[in-house]
Amino acid sequence: MDLADEPPSGPDFTDTRIAFQSKSDKELKETYRLFRLMNNGYIVDVGSHLAKVAMRLNLPFVENALKKTIFKQFCGGINLMDCQEVIDHLYSFNTLAILDYGAEAKSEEEDLDFAAEELIQAVDFAASNNSVPVVSSKLTALADNDILIKKQEGIAFTGSEEAQYERFLERIESVCNRARKLGVGVFIDAEESWIQITVDEVVWELMKRHNRDKITVYNTYQLYRHDKLEQIKSDFEKARKNGFMLGAKLVRGAYMERERDRAKELGYPSPIQPDKVATDRDYDEAIKFCLERYEDIAICNATHNLESVQLMVDEIIKRKLPRDHAHLNFCQLQGMSDYITFNLSQSGFNTAKYVVYGPVREVVEYLIRRAEENTAVIGEMSRELSLITSELKRRGLQD
Numbered sequence: 001m002d003l004a005d006e007p008p009s010g011p012d013f014t015d016t017r018i019a020f021q022s023k024s025d026k027e028l029k030e031t032y033r034l035f036r037l038m039n040n041g042y043i044v045d046v047g048s049h050l051a052k053v054a055m056r057l058n059l060p061f062v063e064n065a066l067k068k069t070i071f072k073q074f075c076g077g078i079n080l081m082d083c084q085e086v087i088d089h090l091y092s093f094n095t096l097a098i099l100d101y102g103a104e105a106k107s108e109e110e111d112l113d114f115a116a117e118e119l120i121q122a123v124d125f126a127a128s129n130n131s132v133p134v135v136s137s138k139l140t141a142l143a144d145n146d147i148l149i150k151k152q153e154g155i156a157f158t159g160s161e162e163a164q165y166e167r168f169l170e171r172i173e174s175v176c177n178r179a180r181k182l183g184v185g186v187f188i189d190a191e192e193s194w195i196q197i198t199v200d201e202v203v204w205e206l207m208k209r210h211n212r213d214k215i216t217v218y219n220t221y222q223l224y225r226h227d228k229l230e231q232i233k234s235d236f237e238k239a240r241k242n243g244f245m246l247g248a249k250l251v252r253g254a255y256m257e258r259e260r261d262r263a264k265e266l267g268y269p270s271p272i273q274p275d276k277v278a279t280d281r282d283y284d285e286a287i288k289f290c291l292e293r294y295e296d297i298a299i300c301n302a303t304h305n306l307e308s309v310q311l312m313v314d315e316i317i318k319r320k321l322p323r324d325h326a327h328l329n330f331c332q333l334q335g336m337s338d339y340i341t342f343n344l345s346q347s348g349f350n351t352a353k354y355v356v357y358g359p360v361r362e363v364v365e366y367l368i369r370r371a372e373e374n375t376a377v378i379g380e381m382s383r384e385l386s387l388i389t390s391e392l393k394r395r396g397l398q399d
């Protein structure tokens with residue numbers, strides 16, 4: 001066979017040299033110590049509790065300790081300028097950054113205005129950085145949660161609530177409008193099902209306005225919901241009929257327990273798939289559906305699941321799609337699954353890290369979630385820890 005006929009090879013995800021090439025020996029050892037601590041469920045439980053209390057009591061030494069350890073691992077910085085070093089570092093390894101202001105949901109109008117202003121600054125910052133194609137946004141950072149629930153339940157707004165809702169729509173519209181003009185994408189996060197219909201409706205209108213010539217706005221589809229594969233398919237058809245393109249960020253979904261508990265408590269059928277196999281099956285189907293139509297759908301495969309990443313890699317290679325096409329994207333969270341990110345980017349696939357930023361006290365809940373995700377599963381080492389251990393051994397830094 002002629003060499004030119006051979007399919008180009010995909011990444012080797014077992015290559016820990018590439019996975020951790022961005023870390024010096026010292027950084028790798030620090031990361032090892034942190035993941036070893038997080039591997040212990042008891043320490044994570046106690047530490048999470050203490051971190052919350054310390055934030056409430058305004059204890060600066062705890063804030064400092066968090067900043068030098070877990071914050072450094074999972075966040076880009078306390079503000080945009082502070083993130084520049086992380087962004088440049090990622091870019092030197094061919095990896096893009098998606099900016100995500102990590103503040104938890106608020107309800108006061110001035111906090112919501114502040115969050116919108118922060119997002120607009122992130123859009124401007126992204127526009128001036130070749131390596132930041134997208135900013136991420138949670139609509140719960142721009143609207144009071146209760147208003148979103150009321151809207152979804154069809155409960156009549158009072159006059160002031162009506163004004164609050166209008167103000168929320170203006171906030172997200174001004175972010176997307178500016179993003180489109182400056183050529184920056186906007187990912188909108190998926191939320192719990194009791195506000196997701198409202199989110200979907202808002203994002204739909206944004207896509208209609210801003211995805212005509214180019215895809216600016218992306219909705220997020222949670223495939224742990226049994227209705228979302230069908231929704232991607234019908235959204236695609238409806239978008240085509242309406243003359244705009246779909247931006248689809250695919251995730252499995254983060255709120256499974258909460259969803260199941262609430263459904264049980266209120267006695268309605270759970271929107272969640274019966275089991276993980278069903279979630280994985282729909283996730284794979286969604287990837288294939290989007291890839292078949294990649295010229296009209298931009299996909300972001302936002303996962304730490306290696307099989308889902310491998311599937312998209314294999315499909316791109318099999319279908320001979322251009323791996324650097326703007327509509328074909330992978331994304332992981334900063335500080336996690338470096339073996340996926342850096343092996344993908346080394347092989348020429350569009351890969352980005354979600355770079356969460358914000359003051360430590362604002363992102364502390366986010367940090368706790370990351371720590372909880374990295375604890376051991378029934379006494380075993382977390383995957384990250386076992387890969388870091390392999391790399392330490394490969395570098396001769398551990399026996």
Ligand SMILES: Cc1cc2nc3c(=O)[nH]c(=O)nc-3n(C[C@H](O)[C@H](O)[C@H](O)COP(=O)(O)OP(=O)(O)OC[C@H]3O[C@@H](n4cnc5c(N)ncnc54)[C@H](O)[C@@H]3O)c2cc1C
Nearest residue numbers: 189190220224251252253254275276279302303304305331
């Ligand atoms: C870049 C990025 C952006 C993200 N943005 C969002 C977002 O906007 N909204 C959001 O909700 N989440 C978001 N997430 C989180 C995501 O939804 C997942 O919770 C997380 O990534 C773990 O799933 P996984 O695909 O990486 O891998 P896996 O570890 O293979 O999957 C774990 C997931 O599978 C599902 N699952 C597990 N057990 C079962 C079961 N018994 N039955 C049915 N399903 C099951 C759950 O969704 C669980 O989180 C994001 C993740 C990343 C990496």
